[in-house]
Amino acid sequence: MRVSANTSDILAAVALGALGAYIVRTAIGWDWMTSSGPGPGFFPVLYGGAMIGLALVLLLRASMQVRSSEDEDIWRRSGRSFGLWLVFIAGVALLPIVGYSVVMAVLTLFIATVLYRRSFGRALIAAILVPAGFHLIFVTLLGVELPLGYTGF
Amino acid sequence: MHTLEGLLHGFAIALTFENAMWCFVGVFLGTIIGILPGLGPAATIALLLPLTYDMAPAPGIIMLAGIYYGAKYGGSTTSILLNMPGEASSVATCLDGYQMALKGQAGQALGIAAIASFVAGTVGVIALTLLAPPVAEFALSFSSPEYFALMCLGLSLVVLLGGSSMVKALLALLVGLWLSSIGADIFSVQSRFTFGVATLIDGLDFMVVAIGIFALSEVLATAEQGQDGRLIPVPRGLRNLLPTREQLKACRFAFVNGSVVGFIVGVLPGAGSSVASFISYGIEKAFSRRPELFGHGAPEGVAAPEGANNADTGGALVPLLTLGIPGGGTTAILLSALIIWGVRPGPMMLTDSPDVFWGLVASMYLGNVMLLLLNLPLVPLFAQLLRVPVWLILSIVLGISIVGAFSISQSMLDVWFLAGFGILGYVMAKLRFPAAPLILGFVLGDAMERALRQSLMMSQGDLGILVSRPMSAVMLGCAALIVLLPLLRRLSFPQPSKPVSG
Numbered sequence: 036m037r038v039s040a041n042t043s044d045i046l047a048a049v050a051l052g053a054l055g056a057y058i059v060r061t062a063i064g065w066d067w068m069t070s071s072g073p074g075p076g077f078f079p080v081l082y083g084g085a086m087i088g089l090a091l092v093l094l095l096r097a098s099m100q101v102r103s104s105e106d107e108d109i110w111r112r113s114g115r116s117f118g119l120w121l122v123f124i125a126g127v128a129l130l131p132i133v134g135y136s137v138v139m140a141v142l143t144l145f146i147a148t149v150l151y152r153r154s155f156g157r158a159l160i161a162a163i164l165v166p167a168g169f170h171l172i173f174v175t176l177l178g179v180e181l182p183l184g185y186t187g188f
Numbered sequence: 189m190h191t192l193e194g195l196l197h198g199f200a201i202a203l204t205f206e207n208a209m210w211c212f213v214g215v216f217l218g219t220i221i222g223i224l225p226g227l228g229p230a231a232t233i234a235l236l237l238p239l240t241y242d243m244a245p246a247p248g249i250i251m252l253a254g255i256y257y258g259a260k261y262g263g264s265t266t267s268i269l270l271n272m273p274g275e276a277s278s279v280a281t282c283l284d285g286y287q288m289a290l291k292g293q294a295g296q297a298l299g300i301a302a303i304a305s306f307v308a309g310t311v312g313v314i315a316l317t318l319l320a321p322p323v324a325e326f327a328l329s330f331s332s333p334e335y336f337a338l339m340c341l342g343l344s345l346v347v348l349l350g351g352s353s354m355v356k357a358l359l360a361l362l363v364g365l366w367l368s369s370i371g372a373d374i375f376s377v378q379s380r381f382t383f384g385v386a387t388l389i390d391g392l393d394f395m396v397v398a399i400g401i402f403a404l405s406e407v408l409a410t411a412e413q414g415q416d417g418r419l420i421p422v423p424r425g426l427r428n429l430l431p432t433r434e435q436l437k438a439c440r441f442a443f444v445n446g447s448v449v450g451f452i453v454g455v456l457p458g459a460g461s462s463v464a465s466f467i468s469y470g471i472e473k474a475f476s477r478r479p480e481l482f483g484h485g486a487p488e489g490v491a492a493p494e495g496a497n498n499a500d501t502g503g504a505l506v507p508l509l510t511l512g513i514p515g516g517g518t519t520a521i522l523l524s525a526l527i528i529w530g531v532r533p534g535p536m537m538l539t540d541s542p543d544v545f546w547g548l549v550a551s552m553y554l555g556n557v558m559l560l561l562l563n564l565p566l567v568p569l570f571a572q573l574l575r576v577p578v579w580l581i582l583s584i585v586l587g588i589s590i591v592g593a594f595s596i597s598q599s600m601l602d603v604w605f606l607a608g609f610g611i612l613g614y615v616m617a618k619l620r621f622p623a624a625p626l627i628l629g630f631v632l633g634d635a636m637e638r639a640l641r642q643s644l645m646m647s648q649g650d651l652g653i654l655v656s657r658p659m660s661a662v663m664l665g666c667a668a669l670i671v672l673l674p675l676l677r678r679l680s681f682p683q684p685s686k687p688v689s690g
Contacts, residue, residue: 040620043618047619047621051363054363054366055362058366058381061380061381062380065378065380066376066378071645072375072641072645072648072649073640073645073649074376074378075373075375075376075378075380077640077641077644078369078637078640078641079366079380079381082365082366083366085358085362086362086363086366089355089358090359093355093356096355109618109619113412115412116409116411119407119582120408120607120611120614123404123610124607127590127600127604127606127607130590130600130603131600135590139583139586139590142583142586142587143580146411146579146582146583146586147579147580147583150411150579151579153577161580161583165584165587166587169587169588169591173591173595177239179239179591180595180598181591181594181595182594182600182603
């Protein structure tokens, strides 16, 4: 599905308008002005209101732009990035279970073999050396705590 | 403390073995990350900041600032050898640098870039030395209304100069302000926007936001490309890296142009070194006796933008150190670093923390000399770093990002937030929402709200206090003009609607 910059701007404007409305709706429930001065709701209502106004401007501007069949699909090459992000998310979910080193090995393998089409052998060497290097530098030398998981790595 | 006395005191601090070593580490790391694609100075400083928590403020800031200006030296290498800027600020250097390299003058182009960086970088630091004390003294008279107005003015400039769309830049700024509001209210016990998550009472950690928005999003953006660049060989030996006498003669005005333009643009919040380098390149070409050579390998087309790129650093530190107002993403991270170490940048920094202020300024003189020595003879060695495959760099940056986020408070929640801000930064970049206003809004949000609420406490709720004080009124007036003028101009001269292009 082609999603142009224009359509993306409309979606962004709707999302930001909704965020602005949420901010204002939540903040008006807090004190606006107290005897000692402005309360906690004062500042958020100001910027939340501004966010709604600017989101409307963005929405109007994007809606009024003439669409062309030559519009570039700005997300055309984003599949690789979203794919990497999803694998990263899966890695974060697995961090407390399998530990940092295993997650880093899998991430390195994925980037090298799937995204950059490098040979499995080369990727495997990197997948062993990269986490080992991190463990040596951060855990052994610098004493930084890492999520180790049940594997102990 | 008098300027000269302060500078000598600074040299006494910067020249201790420990501080000189951290200065070297900073400029060395900066050069490397300037060369490596996919990792900018903002991301690197954000990644390294958690590891510097235990350092004293002076060596810590000396190292982080070294990364900041060292990356600018290194950024020219990829521009010249690969036609691929290591940093956004090195884009203009590609125009003539790569052409020189194609003509077999890669060594001279790298040499001119290093010399221009050294000359203009040093001029920028001299200007910082001379300008910072009077600016700080002037700012001593500021009270809460003036500070609020100053922050409005700074942020409006960031919004004006920071991106292609002012509306998008303003929206990014407002999202940053919202993120800064998450947690306990600064004056009461009211928790705001915490969604019932107890750990959010303390607010979002700046490092998580910065690493996500800068480092992780850069990884995701780089992953789109999926290929490594083709490297032009660098001649070995110092003699092959030195420009000829004719080339240096052709560049003499470019050195001055780059120094002056870079520093002035650097002082303006939001403009950044990319703007400085393009303005300087444009001026050089406009006043050149041989403008037809520009774009085909003119040495002054390398010297002017590289000089401006480096003089910008001194300029950018003036508002950061004397007013506490960062002008871009990297300086916002430096501000946070100083606050974490208990140093409050602003007019009182010269009197409260002279060791940090003057130590940093003096270290920049030292750092520029180190960078010249590193970049002239060792460029062929550094260029070998370009042979490191991109996929390996991405993997390493991801690994450091996780370590950086987790090590803040050993909380998995921070790693989840890192993932969230990473994708937010990537989507923002795709939609052309600039990241710098968001980061600045997040960094300055608390201070801005505090200044506004304190002002209204002083006036018992009367907003008129913001415009009844002359300085505050002038700064707010300028901020309003900056934001409203482009909108009014559009209303006065409506442009025909045009088809959207990506």
